Amino acid sequence: MQVLEKLTSADAIALEAKHGAHNYHPLPVVLSRGEGVYMWDVEGKKYYDFLSAYSAVNQGHCHPRIVAAMTKQAQTLTLTSRAFHNDMLGRFEAYATEFFGFDKLLPMNTGAEAVETAIKICRKWAYEKKGIPEEKANIVVCENNFHGRTTTIISFSNDEEARKNFGPYTPGFVKVAYDDLDALETVFKNTPHIAGFLVEPIQGEAGVYVPSAGYLKGAKALCEEYGILFIADEIQTGIARTGKILAVDHEEVKPDMLVLGKALSGGAYPVSAVLANDSIMEVIKPGQHGSTYGGNPVAAAVAMEALQVVLDEDLAGNAERLGAIFRDKLNTYIKTSSIAKLVRGKGLLNAIVINDDPESSTAWNICLALKENGLLAKPTHGNIIRFAPPLVMTEDQLMDCVSIITNTLRKFEK
Secondary structure (H helix, E strand, C coil): CCCCCCCCHHHHHHHHHHHCCCCCCCCCCCEEEEEECEEEECCCCEEEECCHHHHCCCCCECCHHHHHHHHHHHCCCCCCCCCCCCCCHHHHHHHHHHHHCCCEEEEECCHHHHHHHHHHHHHHHHHHHHCCCCCCCEEEEECCCCCCCCHHHHCCCCCHHHHCCCCCCCCCEEEECCCCHHHHHHHHHHCCCEEEEEECCCECCCCCECCCCCHHHHHHHHHHHHCCEEEEECCCCCCCCCCCCCHHHHHCCCCCEEEECHHHHCCCCCCEEEEECHHHHCCCCCCCCCCCCCCCHHHHHHHHHHHHHHHHCCHHHHHHHHHHHHHHHHHHHHCCCCCEEEEEEECCEEEEEECCCCCCCHHHHHHHHHHHCCEECEEECCCEEEECCCCCCCHHHHHHHHHHHHHHHHCCCC
């Protein structure tokens, strides 16, 4: 077949099924174009995007400023590797460190790479700065976390689907209940050689679990008391998604290490990063960590423009305002609903819990119906539907989406 010949949705799905690894279970929709809050399938049907590529497309699909920055740089210089300097990386590092308030940035490409980078830095800091004996460093993580699917990361996952038959697993991680400061302090007291605490400010993949007020501030205080690095994984919650630039900003917490990805590029290009101050980042020396594509000129240009768009368009403020409206409208619906139990979230990172067993297909079927009605969302953990539209959404568009969601749910009421 000709590579660029026109495909139907059925053709495209069949090609993936035959020639691609079956490591995802997507909704049966084949998308070919995106703009702002909308996407179109290959047949031309228009949809509201209510997933934003798992919060990578906060700035909206194909934001013209981000695309222009990417195109301009791609026509000039795309890749040098880190064997040489390029004229964009330093600019990006200076811009981003000032933007987030850290001394240093280590650039990578994907979120999982950034988490792996943070783990390596944390361990090296523990041996060289904290004095933990080599090979003994422990990192505390939360139950039901999602930090990626590399071998190391699944080693401390509760998701057996992600873990089974991928062992042996990487040691050096201790799990603790999420949103439980007493449990966290108990682990800190009774576990030797703790180097860091790796936490999502809101657990997104687990179903948009928002911790109790004061949890993040209390966890940071415990880390300071015990000399443990507080590592915030803001890959999904960062870059204005929750109504602040970072989710930790809601409690005025400054992490020791900040992990970013996804919307750092506005969904236009793989860009991730770890930020920390000199006292931590200086443990990494030449040859000890790297990536051929990490810090490439296109990534640097795209990320700077993506962050500037967030500021210029006040996307954090828009997310905070529209998120409050969304939860209010959905809560009003839920009061008389038998199919939806609750809505939770912060900013425009929200989820509804479907009143059915997690093993049931109800949430999946609701998402199929939402697709037919022009809105794309996806279940997580069986009976939870995550709703995370691009932050460029208007109030009129949001209200249209609320109508689609509530009208669809009505068809499933018992």
